[in-house]
Amino acid sequence: MTDSAPLEESYYAAHQKVYPREMSGTFSRLRITAAWVLLGLFYGLPWLRWEGRQAILFDLPARQFHLFGLTLWPQDFVFLAWLLVIAALSLFFFTAVAGRLWCGYACPQTVWTEVFLWMERLTEGDRSRRMKLDAAPWSAAKLGRKALKQTLWVSFALWTGFTFVGFFTPITELAARLLAHSVSGWETFWVLFYGFATYGNAGFLREQVCKYMCPYARFQSAMFDRDTLIISYDAARGEPRGSRRKGVDPTTRGLGSCTDCTLCVQVCPTGIDIRNGLQYECIACAACIDACDSVMDHMGYPRGLIRYDTQHRLENRDTRILRPRVLVYGALLAALIVGFVVALALRQPVGLDVLHDRNTLYRNLSSGEIENVYLLKIMNKDSRPHEFRVTLNSEGNDDEGSLRHQLDPREPKFLVPAGEVFNAAVRVRRDAWNDATDPIETDEPEAESGVGAAEIHFVISATDQPGLTARAESRFFAPRD
Amino acid sequence: MPDALSGRRALTVLWCAFLAASVATMLFFAFVDPSPVVALLQPTAVIPDPTTLYSLGFLFFFAVCALAAGLTAWLLTP
Numbered sequence: 001m002t003d004s005a006p007l008e009e010s011y012y013a014a015h016q017k018v019y020p021r022e023m024s025g026t027f028s029r030l031r032i033t034a035a036w037v038l039l040g041l042f043y044g045l046p047w048l049r050w051e052g053r054q055a056i057l058f059d060l061p062a063r064q065f066h067l068f069g070l071t072l073w074p075q076d077f078v079f080l081a082w083l084l085v086i087a088a089l090s091l092f093f094f095t096a097v098a099g100r101l102w103c104g105y106a107c108p109q110t111v112w113t114e115v116f117l118w119m120e121r122l123t124e125g126d127r128s129r130r131m132k133l134d135a136a137p138w139s140a141a142k143l144g145r146k147a148l149k150q151t152l153w154v155s156f157a158l159w160t161g162f163t164f165v166g167f168f169t170p171i172t173e174l175a176a177r178l179l180a181h182s183v184s185g186w187e188t189f190w191v192l193f194y195g196f197a198t199y200g201n202a203g204f205l206r207e208q209v210c211k212y213m214c215p216y217a218r219f220q221s222a223m224f225d226r227d228t229l230i231i232s233y234d235a236a237r238g239e240p241r242g243s244r245r246k247g248v249d250p251t252t253r254g255l256g257s258c259t260d261c262t263l264c265v266q267v268c269p270t271g272i273d274i275r276n277g278l279q280y281e282c283i284a285c286a287a288c289i290d291a292c293d294s295v296m297d298h299m300g301y302p303r304g305l306i307r308y309d310t311q312h313r314l315e316n317r318d319t320r321i322l323r324p325r326v327l328v329y330g331a332l333l334a335a336l337i338v339g340f341v342v343a344l345a346l347r348q349p350v351g352l353d354v355l356h357d358r359n360t361l362y363r364n365l366s367s368g369e370i371e372n373v374y375l376l377k378i379m380n381k382d383s384r385p386h387e388f389r390v391t392l393n394s395e396g397n398d399d400e401g402s403l404r405h406q407l408d409p410r411e412p413k414f415l416v417p418a419g420e421v422f423n424a425a426v427r428v429r430r431d432a433w434n435d436a437t438d439p440i441e442t443d444e445p446e447a448e449s450g451v452g453a454a455e456i457h458f459v460i461s462a463t464d465q466p467g468l469t470a471r472a473e474s475r476f477f478a479p480r481d
Numbered sequence: 482m483p484d485a486l487s488g489r490r491a492l493t494v495l496w497c498a499f500l501a502a503s504v505a506t507m508l509f510f511a512f513v514d515p516s517p518v519v520a521l522l523q524p525t526a527v528i529p530d531p532t533t534l535y536s537l538g539f540l541f542f543f544a545v546c547a548l549a550a551g552l553t554a555w556l557l558t559p
Binding site for chain 2: 060061063074080169184187189190201212213215400
């Protein structure tokens, strides 16, 4: 076939750059405050010291997470998973109650875009200047402004990357190495990687991240119902829209409250028109509320043509805050948080692993006794050093073995520094094996080869803190005649 | 297909792979301690420190996830 097939119609529309207009107002102030607090935490926290070390440090090489006085070990992974579940459920809860609060005020994408936009305004001017500048042919002035903006962006992005790496490697040492030009290859890589991600996401992709990349933006509507607070345009009051001069009574012209000034569209960071109703692109930043309120004030109309409200209220029906969805999310969230706090409070900051000596199963002593050697791995996960006393099955005499097996020396003590694993070798002795009194565990592979095995329990307890204990079981091997 | 669209496909593939690789890296290294591996390979100095292994681990997961996501996107292309 030679004739060409008809070209398929493309649904693809080239991306239009959005130039959000600056707007001041209640919600804008709230958003800027949130940005200051969150960015302050991000850039400031790594520099905070706590008990002689970095307050928040995810020390990957040492496999320890330091959160102020708390040190989490790989064994505490469940806490991290638990925390992530709490975070996800909080997101569901707040979304069900008040819509996309996360997107509008707290999401890093929003916060960093805000900062990059601020730098853009600083160097290229307000919305109309920026549009004019982009449309203008290249000139020395344009080049200068663009270069200045890029310098600010790149510096800020690199600082962000540096701070990010500073959460994983002590930041003061990292800064010192940076000044001495001796930063390691991988640290450099991750600073650049994260810096590049910041630059790309906040400088160029912006609202496209929310529209095309964010999984949450796609499924958040599942948490919505008609009682969820959303940014909404009161069409009943606003329509029919139309321009009019200040002081003209709109009813005489057959108009609603909307003056069709399009300010709400101009301020929108995702470039949508909220008057078309709820759209998945809306990140609920409330910039359009501030814009519309300023126009309503100017016109002498009551505020709130665009406002936080629920679908039910817009339909003049009652809205319920406490509804099954909110109660279920709330109850689950409360239970998880209480459980988390309790589990964290009850968590014993000590761990014990026992390894039987691999080379020698047992030794016959000249006294006729049998000796086994064990390696105790004592983990002190506390933030201060402890001295641990080792005993055998100290909790009552429920196991007769505790009388026969004896530590040598009787009560060895080991000082374990804070946050370290201490390897201690201990010897255990007992009398010769006696089939009459020693139960033979037939599931032991050694049972048939003339070796008896008895279960023993090691217990460690801190000498300065009686409640701080851990136990682990192992086996004692002895020859049978 | 316009170039910009396939560019976006590539970025989507990489982005999804990045998300999945982050999760995989976190789960994997929560249970696997790299220091014995580093100690084992010490004489060859292929992997000088745990940071290198963590980084290589992430890049490995990133590559595998990108392969899966890329194949999916490719096979779904009409």
